[in-house]
Amino acid sequence: MGSLQLICAIVATLLAIVFPNIARLVLDEAVPQKREDLLISYTLLACLAYFGRDLLNSLRIMLNNTFEQKVIYDIRSDLYEKLQRLPLKWFDNRPTGDIMTRVAEDVTSMERVLIDGIEQGLVALLQIVAVSLVMFWINPTLAAWAVVPVPFLFIGAMIYTSTRDRYRTVRKATSEMNALLHDNISGIRQIKAYTMEASELKRFNAASDKVRKATLRTMFAWAIYNPSMSFIGGIGFILVIGFGGNLALQGQISPGEITAFLLYLTLFYEPVSRLHQLNQMLQSGRAAAERVFDILDSVDEPGLDDGVNLKVPVNGKVEYRDVEFNYAEGIQTINGVNLNAEPGQTIALVGPTGAGKTTVINLLTRFYEHGSGDILIDEVEVKKISKESLRSAIGYVTQESFLFNGTVKENLLLANRDASEDQMWDSLKVANAYDFIKCLPEGLDTQVGERGVKLSVGEKQRVSIARALLRNPPILLLDEATASVDTETERLIQQALERLMKDRTSFVIAHRLSTVRGADNIYVMDNGKVVESGTHEDLLSMPGLYAELCRTSFLDEQ
Numbered sequence: 358m359g360s361l362q363l364i365c366a367i368v369a370t371l372l373a374i375v376f377p378n379i380a381r382l383v384l385d386e387a388v389p390q391k392r393e394d395l396l397i398s399y400t401l402l403a404c405l406a407y408f409g410r411d412l413l414n415s416l417r418i419m420l421n422n423t424f425e426q427k428v429i430y431d432i433r434s435d436l437y438e439k440l441q442r443l444p445l446k447w448f449d450n451r452p453t454g455d456i457m458t459r460v461a462e463d464v465t466s467m468e469r470v471l472i473d474g475i476e477q478g479l480v481a482l483l484q485i486v487a488v489s490l491v492m493f494w495i496n497p498t499l500a501a502w503a504v505v506p507v508p509f510l511f512i513g514a515m516i517y518t519s520t521r522d523r524y525r526t527v528r529k530a531t532s533e534m535n536a537l538l539h540d541n542i543s544g545i546r547q548i549k550a551y552t553m554e555a556s557e558l559k560r561f562n563a564a565s566d567k568v569r570k571a572t573l574r575t576m577f578a579w580a581i582y583n584p585s586m587s588f589i590g591g592i593g594f595i596l597v598i599g600f601g602g603n604l605a606l607q608g609q610i611s612p613g614e615i616t617a618f619l620l621y622l623t624l625f626y627e628p629v630s631r632l633h634q635l636n637q638m639l640q641s642g643r644a645a646a647e648r649v650f651d652i653l654d655s656v657d658e659p660g661l662d663d664g665v666n667l668k669v670p671v672n673g674k675v676e677y678r679d680v681e682f683n684y685a686e687g688i689q690t691i692n693g694v695n696l697n698a699e700p701g702q703t704i705a706l707v708g709p710t711g712a713g714k715t716t717v718i719n720l721l722t723r724f725y726e727h728g729s730g731d732i733l734i735d736e737v738e739v740k741k742i743s744k745e746s747l748r749s750a751i752g753y754v755t756q757e758s759f760l761f762n763g764t765v766k767e768n769l770l771l772a773n774r775d776a777s778e779d780q781m782w783d784s785l786k787v788a789n790a791y792d793f794i795k796c797l798p799e800g801l802d803t804q805v806g807e808r809g810v811k812l813s814v815g816e817k818q819r820v821s822i823a824r825a826l827l828r829n830p831p832i833l834l835l836d837e838a839t840a841s842v843d844t845e846t847e848r849l850i851q852q853a854l855e856r857l858m859k860d861r862t863s864f865v866i867a868h869r870l871s872t873v874r875g876a877d878n879i880y881v882m883d884n885g886k887v888v889e890s891g892t893h894e895d896l897l898s899m900p901g902l903y904a905e906l907c908r909t910s911f912l913d914e915q
Contacts, residue, residue: 365417366480370487372410377620378491379403385613421476429468436460436652444658445724446684454536459652463528463645470642474635481628481635488625495618496610502596503622506589510629513589514636517582523575524644530571532648534564543808579637586633590626597622659726664743671750671831672735673700673862675721680730682720690716691727692885698878700831703863705876707906712882714866718834721864722751734832752830752861754854756837758821760809765794766801768809768820772828780827787856788823789849790816815850822853833863879903 379399387395437460448456492500541548541557548557601618604610610618675698682691691713698704706714720727723739732739739747752772760768769781776784781801785791793816797803809817825833835854851872858865867873874893881889881896881903889901896903 361420363479365413365420366476366483369410369413369417370480370484372406372413373484374487374491374621374624375406376403377617377624379406380620381611381613381617383613384616385611425468429464432464432468432649433460436464436649439653439655439657442657442661443652443655444726445719447655449684452532452536452539454534454539455532456652457539458528458532458535459648462531463648466528466642466645467649470639470646474638474642477631478635481631484628485625488621492618492621492625495614495621496601496604499597499601499604499610499618502600503593503618503625505596506593507629509589510586510633513582513586514633517578517633517636518640523571523578524641525647527568527571527575527641528644528648530564530568534561534568537561537564575641582637583633587630590629593626594619594622658744660723660740660742660744662743664741664746665737666746667735667737667742667750673831674698674733674735675704675832675862675864676731676733677717678731678733680717680720680727680732682716682725682727684725690885691720694730694882694885694887696878696880696887696890698862698864700862701860702877703858703865703875705865705867705873705879706882707867707873707879707903708882708888709906713885714882715836716885717882718753718836718864718866721832721834722748722753749828750830751832751834752825752828752857753834754818754821754825754836754857758809758814758817760805760812760817760820762805762807764799764802764804765797765820768805769801769824769827772824776827781823784823784826785820787826788819788853790819790823790853794820818850819853822850822857826857831861833858833861835863835865835867837866881906 379402383396383399386392387399440456440460489500489504492503537560541561548554597618601610601615605612605615677694677696680691680694684690694713694717696704696717706717708714716725719725720732721734721739723744726740734742734747734750761771766778766781769784770776773780778801782791785794794800794803803811805811805817805820809820812820835858854872865872865876873879876893878890879893879896880887881901883902889896889899889903891899897907898904
């Protein structure tokens with residue numbers, strides 16, 4: 358495709374430079390000789406040249422657009438694949454709106470440089486070279502005067518290139534605005550609930566104004582650069598008219614030759630002007646490319662492509678040995694955690710907010726990599742297990758059950774792509790979700806909305822439990838799975854969880870006594886450490902943190 362584009366560009370350029378010579382022949386031959394036949398022939402030849410040029414340009418543009426869209430598709434695909442391979446820690450430090458801007462907008466800006474910039478730049482250079490050769494062939498002296506402004510144009514382009522930081526500022530400001538927009542749309546219910554419309558509008562306007570000012574700075578630079586280059590290019594015309602007119606007065610050049618020369622000069626400076634516009638595109642594209650390659654050059658999540666597979670069937674024995682972890686340098690989050698879960702046991706993690714409970718189970722899935730110590734599943738260190746094998750053995754139900762913007766069926770199939778509808782309905786029955794799904798307008802094919810907004814909190818939770826059931830994992834992680842629901846919904850969810858946890862190794866994080874009372878072992882955490890462990894009865898009989906939590910948080914449930 359690339360060679361065909363180049364052929365089209367070369368032939369179209371050659372056809373474009375035919376017309377000035379035809380004009381010379383008309384003025385110097387057909388008109389002085391009063392040859393109507395020559396005039397008609399030259400006119401038809403010019404018409405054919407223009408038609409051929411535009412036909413080839415049309416074909417070149419279509420080929421270029423096809424190639425361009427293929428490149429955009431490939432870059433976005435690579436970028437999205439890369440995003441899926443990055444660790445969660447990478448996402449913790451970047452707003453979603455910024456990432457979306459890089460994938461949606463920056464890729465397009467970068468592509469314009471890679472495809473449009475290179476293609477148009479080559480065509481422009483080809484035309485400049487071809488026209489220059491013809492001008493020097495017609496009259497070397499005039500051609501020399503015509504190119505006098507070129508060094509000044511080059512210097513101007515170099516100066517403008519040094520202003521590329523302005524484009525970086527525009528890209529950054531745009532990302533910040535999009536990040537704020539994404540957050541506000543996601544949190545529109547909270548904004549309305551707290552009547553924050555006016556303050557959020559003020560925040561958005563401030564971010565938008567930042568984009569406006571940054572964009573204006575680049576536009577002002579272009580407003581000075583482009584007319585300045587146009588003026589310098591115009592000097593070339595003035596020099597040719599002045600010295601060419603003098604040569605014509607002395608009879609050293611014919612009217613047709615000077616006319617042809619001026620037309621060639623137009624063809625010379627038109628691509629020069631196009632190169633200036635490409636320079637602007639280049640600066641914007643470079644700023645965008647830096648942001649795209651910032652993602653592509655990031656380090657992958659470790660263990661994605663290597664490691665051993667867990668032996669099937671997975672027994673589900675889990676052990677933590679002196680595990681330590683910190684999210685940020687120098688800030689210890691998990692400190693010397695030891696715990697043990699035999700196959701089929703239910704382990705409860707309790708403690709005040711910020712004690713490190715969720716972090717402990719996130720280390721088991723390798724969402725984050727623990728530092729010192731060992732975490733073992735069936736006597737194999739998790740860092741030695743491939744993440745695909747590890748995560749396929751674990752089911753995870755969180756407090757805020759995330760449903761994708763699709764149908765109930767599509768959300769269930771995330772856990773098991775091969776599941777039949779009968780299997781889905783069976784899992785919904787076990788999760789106490791069968792009745793309300795059956796009553797939905799289109800059953801399994803009902804759209805749940807963004808983040809499952811069309812379902813209640815309890816309904817979303819039960820769909821998530823059904824999804825975990827379809828996965829049928831030997832190890833189950835439940836993070837506050839019954840929080841933020843009413844008593845009746847909690848009862849239904851608790852029944853579903855009991856069925857889900859049967860014959861599985863389960864880790865349960867909860868603040869409610871009803872969800873941990875029957876655990877085989879309870880680990881009490883505080884400040885990243887396990888401070889107590891034992892059964893509910895054992896811990897309640899001791900004057901420790903668990904007994905204190907039961908007297909306060911769980912008092913109404915005893």
